[in-house]
Amino acid sequence: MLTPGLSLEVWGDPIEHSRSPELHAAAYRTLGLDWRYGRRRVDEASFADELATLGTDHRGLSLTMPLKGVAHRAARTLDRRAELSGAVNTLLLAPDGPHGFNTDVGGIARDLAAHGFAEVDEARLVGSGATATSALMALAELGARRVHVCARRPEAVAPLAELGSRLGVTVAAERLDAAAAAPVPLTLATLPGGASLADDVADAVAAHGGTLYDVVYGHWPTDLARAWQRRAGGDAREVIAGIGMLVEQALLQVRIFVAGDPDAPLPDEDRVLTAMREAVIAH
Structure with a gap:
């Protein structure tokens, strides 16, 4: 009792x-x-x-x-x-x-599944900090085998690549200020809520990014969410805020x-x- x-x-x-x-x-x-x-x-x-x-x-x-x-x-x-x-x-x-x-991992995985991503083969992460670590683990639990990581400093991706090897996930580093060439069905943004991105950088990430899942639930919309809405002509259906992850964790x-x-x-x-x-x- x-x-x-x-x-x-x-x-x-x-x-x-x-x-x-x-x-x-x-x-x-x-x-x-x-x-x-x-x-x-x-x-x-x-x-x-x-x-x-x-x-x-x-x-x-x-x-x-x-x-x-x-x-x-x-x-x-x-x-x-x-x-x-x-x-x-x-x-x-x-x-x-x-x-x-660590319930952040399960919170992300459960909320992604609730939004139709119960299985993920390939995705992109934006950011390389602590939240990106939980996001990478969530993607691995959903079956991801390849994850592209956009970071301002590609060398910052090394710990994620090491973790990915333990999880059976290939992690590929990409520069945040370069156009993200590889199309993916899902992009997870793990930047802090107050992080600022220039429009051209945000637009390059959005161009082939599939659905955006942004862990931020305050400071909304983020620069990336605005870029996704510009790409879709104001249609926000492909943008998911992190409030669901907050509840699930x-x-x-x-x-x-x-x-x-x-x-x-x-x-x-x-x-x-x-x-x-x-x-x-x-x-």
């Missing part, structure tokens, strides 16, 4: 923008759990001290930037996605220590906090997922 009155939080810096409190509150309300979910501004330097202050009433943490690396190092155990990605966005707090998970976090397992479905999960979607759409 789950303990009543437990506390959970999302940590990061900045943290004011986080939608996690709305998502999690909707889930626990639907599940009939009187759990509290708050937010706390925590940076890398203060992470260990803040973690040490948590008592037994704390069930878990959601981690956003810049804490995914330090949370990875703090975890006593790691699930496979966290181990391969080097990033933890979820800590389950237990008497034997924190257990780390949070659902996996709720599974972890409730059952300790991201693969264990929740009671009446469809109703929980609907409540979570409605919570973010309403704001």
